[in-house]
Amino acid sequence: MLDVSDLVTAYGKIEALKGVSVHVEGGKITCLLGPNGAGKTTLMMTIAGILGPRRGSIKLAGTELVGLSPARIVSRGVALVPENRLVFPDMSVHENLLAGAYQRNDKREIASDIERMYARFPRLKERHDQLAGTLSGGEQQMLAVGRALMSRPSVLLMDEPSLGLAPIIVAEIFDIVAELNRDGTTIFLVEQNAHMALKVAHQFFLMEQGRITFQGTPGELAEDEVIQRAYLGTRRTDQAGEESGR
Amino acid sequence: MDPYLVSVLSNTGVISFVALSAYLLLLTGEVSFGQQAFFAIGAYAAGIATAMWGWPLALALVWSAAAGAGCAALIGIPTLRLHGVYFAIATLAFAEMVRILFELLRYRVEIDGQLVGPDGTDGFRDIRYIFDNNIEEFEFLVLIYAVLAIVLLGFMLLERSRLGVMFRMIGGDATLASLQGIAVARYKVLAAGIAGGLAAVGGGLYAHLTTYVEPRIFDVMLGVHTLAYGLIGGLGTALGPLLGVAIDIGLLESVRIFAGYRMIIFGGLVALLLIVRPRGLLDERAVHKIGQLLRRATRGTASMHDSTGAEGRTKGGLQ
Amino acid sequence: MIDLVQNTIDGIMIGSSYGLLALGFTVIFGVMRRLNLSYGPTIMVGAYFGTVLYLDYGAGLLAVAAAVVVGSVIAGIYVERLCFAPMKAGAGIASMVSSFAIWMQLEQAAILVLPRHTYPFPAIGGGAPIELGPFFARTDHLIMLASSLALAAAVQLLLYRTRYGLGLRAVIANPVAANLVGVNVKRSIMLAFAGASAIGGVAGFLVLAVDQQVTPMFGMWATLKGLIAMIIGGLGSIPGAVLGGLLLGIVEIHSQWQFGPQVRDLFAYFVLFTFLVARPGGLFGRVPEDGLSNRA
Numbered sequence: 026m027l028d029v030s031d032l033v034t035a036y037g038k039i040e041a042l043k044g045v046s047v048h049v050e051g052g053k054i055t056c057l058l059g060p061n062g063a064g065k066t067t068l069m070m071t072i073a074g075i076l077g078p079r080r081g082s083i084k085l086a087g088t089e090l091v092g093l094s095p096a097r098i099v100s101r102g103v104a105l106v107p108e109n110r111l112v113f114p115d116m117s118v119h120e121n122l123l124a125g126a127y128q129r130n131d132k133r134e135i136a137s138d139i140e141r142m143y144a145r146f147p148r149l150k151e152r153h154d155q156l157a158g159t160l161s162g163g164e165q166q167m168l169a170v171g172r173a174l175m176s177r178p179s180v181l182l183m184d185e186p187s188l189g190l191a192p193i194i195v196a197e198i199f200d201i202v203a204e205l206n207r208d209g210t211t212i213f214l215v216e217q218n219a220h221m222a223l224k225v226a227h228q229f230f231l232m233e234q235g236r237i238t239f240q241g242t243p244g245e246l247a248e249d250e251v252i253q254r255a256y257l258g259t260r261r262t263d264q265a266g267e268e269s270g271r
Numbered sequence: 272m273d274p275y276l277v278s279v280l281s282n283t284g285v286i287s288f289v290a291l292s293a294y295l296l297l298l299t300g301e302v303s304f305g306q307q308a309f310f311a312i313g314a315y316a317a318g319i320a321t322a323m324w325g326w327p328l329a330l331a332l333v334w335s336a337a338a339g340a341g342c343a344a345l346i347g348i349p350t351l352r353l354h355g356v357y358f359a360i361a362t363l364a365f366a367e368m369v370r371i372l373f374e375l376l377r378y379r380v381e382i383d384g385q386l387v388g389p390d391g392t393d394g395f396r397d398i399r400y401i402f403d404n405n406i407e408e409f410e411f412l413v414l415i416y417a418v419l420a421i422v423l424l425g426f427m428l429l430e431r432s433r434l435g436v437m438f439r440m441i442g443g444d445a446t447l448a449s450l451q452g453i454a455v456a457r458y459k460v461l462a463a464g465i466a467g468g469l470a471a472v473g474g475g476l477y478a479h480l481t482t483y484v485e486p487r488i489f490d491v492m493l494g495v496h497t498l499a500y501g502l503i504g505g506l507g508t509a510l511g512p513l514l515g516v517a518i519d520i521g522l523l524e525s526v527r528i529f530a531g532y533r534m535i536i537f538g539g540l541v542a543l544l545l546i547v548r549p550r551g552l553l554d555e556r557a558v559h560k561i562g563q564l565l566r567r568a569t570r571g572t573a574s575m576h577d578s579t580g581a582e583g584r585t586k587g588g589l590q
Numbered sequence: 591m592i593d594l595v596q597n598t599i600d601g602i603m604i605g606s607s608y609g610l611l612a613l614g615f616t617v618i619f620g621v622m623r624r625l626n627l628s629y630g631p632t633i634m635v636g637a638y639f640g641t642v643l644y645l646d647y648g649a650g651l652l653a654v655a656a657a658v659v660v661g662s663v664i665a666g667i668y669v670e671r672l673c674f675a676p677m678k679a680g681a682g683i684a685s686m687v688s689s690f691a692i693w694m695q696l697e698q699a700a701i702l703v704l705p706r707h708t709y710p711f712p713a714i715g716g717g718a719p720i721e722l723g724p725f726f727a728r729t730d731h732l733i734m735l736a737s738s739l740a741l742a743a744a745v746q747l748l749l750y751r752t753r754y755g756l757g758l759r760a761v762i763a764n765p766v767a768a769n770l771v772g773v774n775v776k777r778s779i780m781l782a783f784a785g786a787s788a789i790g791g792v793a794g795f796l797v798l799a800v801d802q803q804v805t806p807m808f809g810m811w812a813t814l815k816g817l818i819a820m821i822i823g824g825l826g827s828i829p830g831a832v833l834g835g836l837l838l839g840i841v842e843i844h845s846q847w848q849f850g851p852q853v854r855d856l857f858a859y860f861v862l863f864t865f866l867v868a869r870p871g872g873l874f875g876r877v878p879e880d881g882l883s884n885r886a
Contacts, residue, residue: 111764123756531698
């Protein structure tokens with residue numbers, strides 16, 4: 026469904042992505058795990074078109090996305106729920122959802138989609154008139170997800186949806202992720218919370234320092250090793266041993 | 272020396288003070304459209320001191336610097352909480368208020384049967400200290416540049432000092448700086464005071480150079496110009512604003528062919544320059560590269576005196 | 591007492607044009623978080639365009655008005671393309687100084703085209719002022735007030751009831767998030783600039799028609815008035831811009847009546863300074879968290 030090949034993205038002279046290849050299968054949940062600074066957000070931003078890669082390609086069902094503006098990429102059916110939510114704080118919940126449907130013209134369908142969001146996220150319905158900036162973290166996360174869904178994407182990208190949220194809310198969010206996938210949405214999810222992510226993922230990738238260091242299904246790698254590498258990166262004791270002159 | 276050249280160089284020198292004043296504030300991260308207010312305060316203060324109170328020039332300049340610094344520090348306090356555009360507009364408002372106050376200022380004393388002093392919008396005439404003391408235009412030019420040289424020396428020392436580093440840290444990220452324990456407020460007021468004093472000294476020199484000042488000179492245009500000099504010449508070094516002044520006044524003033532189109536060409540060039548060099552010609556990167564080149568050139572001679580060459584070896588091991 | 595009310599009425603009339611200038615300013619600032627020092631001068635370009643048509647071709651009132659608006663928009667897009675669009679994030683100061691350089695450029699170009707200090711400008715309305723009891727209101731002032739309020743209401747509607755307005759508000763709130771929901775941010779910004787210039791053009795036309803003359807000082811004057819009114823009303827607020835303008839107009843007329851034109855300007859700047867120090871958000875604006883820094 027979504028094929029990233031040999032992607033290189035750099036900030037000036039610093040390469041954040043050093044040739045990343047990821048295959049996101051249609052209809053499944055794919056997770057990207059890795060420590061801070063590994064380049065996960067950079068990958069998401071590159072796919073969404075906010076950042077431009079130096080080299081490589083991103084194909085959605087065969088069509089190339091590299092070089093397209095973010096707005097075009099949305100119209101092709103890829104929507105990103107960004108890190109830190111980035112809701113529009115001075116707009117109401119309702120307006121935020123409406124903004125998600127910015128490119129759509131079908132007013133009646135948009136209205137019914139919004140009703141569907143309210144059904145899925147009852148707390149948003151309660152606060153539909155409230156300014157998004159006054160919502161709690163968990164509610165903002167749901168709003169960000171709902172907003173992204175309004176463009177009816179075929180691939181939903183999610184960047185660290187559990188960031189800064191209480192465990193109960195995190196569980197709710199992952200329930201929603203699983204539910205969305207059951208309803209047919211392909212999901213590519215970046216997470217630091219490896220434990221929760223592995224519970225829902227069909228396949229996962231491990232990213233460290235701009236490279237993919239592992240890919241497979243949950244269970245192929247012991248969970249505690251995954252968590253270790255997701256938070257801390259690959260263990261370095263072997264390398265240090267060589268240097269000290271063994 | 273050709274009197275026209277003396278005049279152009281004198282003007283360049285005097286304006287440099289205000290340019291450096293705006294530059295100092297830019298280092299601490301603040302844009303000021305109002306340094307011309309202290310230029311005005313310095314001009315009037317020094318003029319009043321010599322023409323009306325009979326003070327010697329040196330004392331008058333010290334007094335004008337103090338007046339400028341004092342006013343700047345005072346104004347720096349209520350504007351501490353402002354940043355960015357809000358601060359910039361506040362400085363603009365303040366400077367315009369100062370200018371209008373000078374338009375309303377009427378303070379004259381009788382000296383040798385003549386009324387001398389600031390007269391509202393008609394300005395302040397007869398600041399004739401250099402005539403009364405037989406100071407040649409060229410001598411005054413030397414004085415201007417002597418003071419400027421001292422100021423530049425001060426900036427060079429500042430760049431290498433802890434204070435200079437702290438200013439640049441505040442300019443880079445004030446929140447981060449305060450988290451490091453830097454008393455940001457105190458240093459900002461200090462910077463504001465120094466900047467005010469600088470502009471005021473320039474004003475004092477200016478008043479005596481032209482022997483006549485009027486409030487109309489100290490307008491918004493001057494303020495934005497002085498800011499622009501730093502942005503054009505470069506924010507990486509104190510020589511940057513001077514370069515900006517030199518380019519504007521020096522080059523284009525003396526190239527008469529451009530006369531009617533000067534601003535059209537200059538304005539367009541500045542806009543294009545800022546696209547590729549948003550921090551000016553001598554920006555931090557350029558200064559760093561020049562510094563590297565200079566260090567490499569001097570290291571070429573120094574390595575001959577380097578006895579062991581151990582420095583080279585340890586560097587490799589610490590990779 | 592009668593003077594007080596009459597002055598207030600006159601202040602409101604003049605203030606309505608300040609409100610329009612503030613409106614254009616606030617749209618640009620809201621979208622870019624950067625100060626456009628060329629705002630007034632671009633309107634002046636439009637004004638000169640209209641003046642040339644009036645003087646050399648005897649154009650009618652509506653044609654002159656259209657010329658002023660079109661000229662302002664063209665100049666505004668020129669400034670946006672040169673001073674704002676190419677600047678990377680964090681180069682806010684460079685944008686400001688660049689817009690200043692273009693201000694100088696436009697002002698000198700204007701003087702080259704029309705070298706005299708002042709030129710006549712067509713008037714709107716005419717005939718005797720309208721009497722409302724013991725008070726007077728000039729017809730051209732009333733036209734200015736009505737047009738300003740109508741235009742401000744139209745902009746408010748555009749921003750809050752259309753999809754384009756929603757997109758623009760999204761850009762103002764968070765350009766990255768706006769990109770992510772499919773808004774073409776670059777195009778929105780350019781269109782906002784053009785719109786702001788058009789609004790400025792209308793304001794400029796009204797002011798000049800009431801004054802019946804145009805001078806090269808108009809550029810800086812328009813920028814300053816718009817700036818002050820915008821701060822008083824609060825950045826990013828449309829009703830704020832209008833109210834800020836009205837308030838400024840009232841303060842100005844009253845202080846001019848009591849103390850003369852210099853104190854009038856002194857008061858205006860004093861009010862501006864006080865608002866900045868005490869309440870930078872103005873009457874209605876919300877102080878944006880990143881709008882305070884130079885990181886724009």
